Amino acid sequence: MTDPRAPARPGFHRPAHHLLLYGGDPQFLAAALPFAREGLAAGEPVFIATTARNARLLQRHLGRQARQVDFAPPDWHRTPPQSLLAYHDRAHTAVGPSRVLGETPWLGLTSAEAREWSRFEALLTLALAATGAWHLCPYDTRTLPASILKTAHLTHPGLTSGVTHRPNPAHLDPEDFSAACDSVPLPEPSAGAAEFRFDGLDQLAAMRAFTRREARAAGLPRSAVENLLICVDEAAANALRHGGGTGRCRIWTTPTDLLCEVTDTHGTLNSALAGYLPPATAPLDGRGLWIIRQLSDAADMRSSDDGTIIRIRMRRMPPPEGPRLGEQPLPEEVAGLGGEAETLGEIGLDGAPPRGHGGEGR
Amino acid sequence: MPAAYADALLRIWRTEEPPGLRLVGQVDITNQVAFMGQLLALDGAPTHLTVDLREVSFVSFAALHVLVTFAVLLDPDRRLVVHTKSPAPAQMLRVCGWDRPAVPITLLEEIDDD
Numbered sequence: 429m430t431d432p433r434a435p436a437r438p439g440f441h442r443p444a445h446h447l448l449l450y451g452g453d454p455q456f457l458a459a460a461l462p463f464a465r466e467g468l469a470a471g472e473p474v475f476i477a478t479t480a481r482n483a484r485l486l487q488r489h490l491g492r493q494a495r496q497v498d499f500a501p502p503d504w505h506r507t508p509p510q511s512l513l514a515y516h517d518r519a520h521t522a523v524g525p526s527r528v529l530g531e532t533p534w535l536g537l538t539s540a541e542a543r544e545w546s547r548f549e550a551l552l553t554l555a556l557a558a559t560g561a562w563h564l565c566p567y568d569t570r571t572l573p574a575s576i577l578k579t580a581h582l583t584h585p586g587l588t589s590g591v592t593h594r595p596n597p598a599h600l601d602p603e604d605f606s607a608a609c610d611s612v613p614l615p616e617p618s619a620g621a622a623e624f625r626f627d628g629l630d631q632l633a634a635m636r637a638f639t640r641r642e643a644r645a646a647g648l649p650r651s652a653v654e655n656l657l658i659c660v661d662e663a664a665a666n667a668l669r670h671g672g673g674t675g676r677c678r679i680w681t682t683p684t685d686l687l688c689e690v691t692d693t694h695g696t697l698n699s700a701l702a703g704y705l706p707p708a709t710a711p712l713d714g715r716g717l718w719i720i721r722q723l724s725d726a727a728d729m730r731s732s733d734d735g736t737i738i739r740i741r742m743r744r745m746p747p748p749e750g751p752r753l754g755e756q757p758l759p760e761e762v763a764g765l766g767g768e769a770e771t772l773g774e775i776g777l778d779g780a781p782p783r784g785h786g787g788e789g790r
Numbered sequence: 791m792p793a794a795y796a797d798a799l800l801r802i803w804r805t806e807e808p809p810g811l812r813l814v815g816q817v818d819i820t821n822q823v824a825f826m827g828q829l830l831a832l833d834g835a836p837t838h839l840t841v842d843l844r845e846v847s848f849v850s851f852a853a854l855h856v857l858v859t860f861a862v863l864l865d866p867d868r869r870l871v872v873h874t875k876s877p878a879p880a881q882m883l884r885v886c887g888w889d890r891p892a893v894p895i896t897l898l899e900e901i902d903d904d
Contacts, residue, residue, distance in 0.1 A: 513885060629820050633799055636816075636848060650902075654878045661850050665819050707886065715886060719851045722885040723878075 444562040445553045447584035451569045458590045463564050467527035468496050477504045478531040505533050508548035509721040512555050516706045519561035528563045549583035550605040551704050607700040618680035627674040642679040646686045652742050655723040660688055662716040663738040667692035689739040697731035795824050802828050810840030817853035829860045843874045858888050861895045869894040
């Protein structure tokens with residue numbers, strides 16, 4: 429398991445995951461340029477994954493130095509778990525300190541998607557622990573909704589303005605933040621969901637055949653069907669091993685997605701971090717949930733006394749164009765998150781985080 | 791040649807040229823131990839070993855883990871060559887960090903179009 433402490437960058441006494449709010453090119457450049465230049469001057473790898481416009485801006489101002497910078501391809505940010513892995517791998521590949529300017533693509537996300545990207549921001553701090561990576565995350569105050577900007581203050585342990593870097597007093601424990609994300613109720617499955625019940629390992633092949641039929645009927649591409657089969661097989665095996673020996677698989681579709689949900693009757697999942705953090709290199713257990721998050725387009729995992737839910741989402745078609753954030757009316761009130769309650773409500777974090785602190789109960 | 795292993799989901803044959811296994815069916819939690827047994831029975835082959843998964847319609851994550859575990863146990867100068875028609879094994883190897891040189895697996899993919 430990755431060390432769940434906020435990372436202090438070697439030679440620095442601050443966590444190395446900073447928020448940069450900018451309202452225009454001068455403010456962006458005042459922080460991003462020295463961040464990149466100081467890194468290059470120190471011989472550190474500098475990686476930039478930002479908007480096409482900001483990338484062009486930096487290239488112009490860096491001049492010849494831009495050739496030393498590694499600019500991300502346009503499709504760099506895929507799903508939040510895949511991006512977590514990509515940044516983690518970069519940080520671990522670098523021999524010493526490294527710098528990343530990483531701007532999450534917020535525009536056009538649904539509330540649920542934005543929530544998962546906020547969770548990504550929180551868990552990035554854990555994924556980078558014990559590496560020499562320093563992440564600076566720019567947020568454009570001209571285009572982003574207030575809810576996204578306020579939540580960013582909860583997910584970054586440091587704040588950057590120009591060349592000033594300081595600790596962020598509003599930062600929440602990443603595990604608590606992730607648990608708060610999981611307090612948002614999942615939408616009810618469609619009434620017309622197809623269902624397959626299982627109570628033994630010898631029924632997994634029939635459950636996969638059921639899943640394959642439904643996925644094909646929903647028009648999923650072959651590679652997505654194969655990934656879904658691996659995910660649902662892991663979820664069902666998990667239900668049989670840890671969930672009381674019986675389970676139920678339900679599949680339904682929306683215009684854009686196929687949803688496949690495996691439920692059991694025992695709540696044994698520690699869901700706040702389940703399957704999110706890149707597994708350490710040596711131990712081989714506990715990677716099933718990780719595989720589900722990596723091979724699906726999204727996965728919700730919830731556990732309570734009533735049982736465990738693993739809901740896998742596969743995209744049937746590309747997401748519609750245009751901003752969707754804020755489309756859905758969301759609860760205004762959040763219990764237990766103090767002054768940031770309204771913020772969390774706006775992106776759907778409408779529940780209290782657990783009182784327990786990170787690192788316990790696993 | 792009779793199968794070295796057979797159950798309702800999976801049949802496994804030993805192959806001589808190249809030395810290794812050919813699998814037909816599905817490898818999952820119910821037969822992954824038998825699969826490991828067949829891999830271990832290949833011990834002593836003087837060269838790289840081949841596992842032909844081209845006629846396998848499903849390889850679970852745990853079954854892939856069996857392949858990785860076996861590959862890591864091979865003598866240093868030997869590799870496990872895996873033939874597949876699915877893109878899923880390569881993806882699973884990558885996201886688990888098993889695509890590094892420390893895991894001596896060569897994946898040969900023959901991917902059909904959708």
